[in-house]
Amino acid sequence: AESTIHEIDTSMTSKNTTNETCPPDMCPIMLCRWGFSYETDEVTGCQTCKCWDPCSDVECPKNKICVLQNRACFTTPCPPLTTCENITF
Numbered sequence: 267a268e269s270t271i272h273e274i275d276t277s278m279t280s281k282n283t284t285n286e287t288c289p290p291d292m293c294p295i296m297l298c299r300w301g302f303s304y305e306t307d308e309v310t311g312c313q314t315c316k317c318w319d320p321c322s323d324v325e326c327p328k329n330k331i332c333v334l335q336n337r338a339c340f341t342t343p344c345p346p347l348t349t350c351e352n353i354t355f
Contacts, residue, residue, distance in 0.1 A: 301318050301343060320345055332350060
């Protein structure tokens with residue numbers, strides 16, 4: 267029973283691998299147009315956040331670039347549509 271309590275404590279605390287407390291989570295106050303995503307810092311083990319880029323998971327063919335298109339939504343969140351368009355110079 268004691269190991270279960272330890273596992274719960276470990277998952278709920280925000281301490282890094284060196285047993286130092288991580289800085290407070292600042293994600294809720296970030297001003298990000300499309301919201302934010304959480305990541306774990308590989309060095310400290312602390313949870314960090316960054317603004318979410320809708321094109322980050324889009325792979326466009328050569329000579330094309332990811333472009334965001336707003337759309338009308340009736341509910342939130344309302345992420346933009348992503349399309350690959352020709353690069354123009």
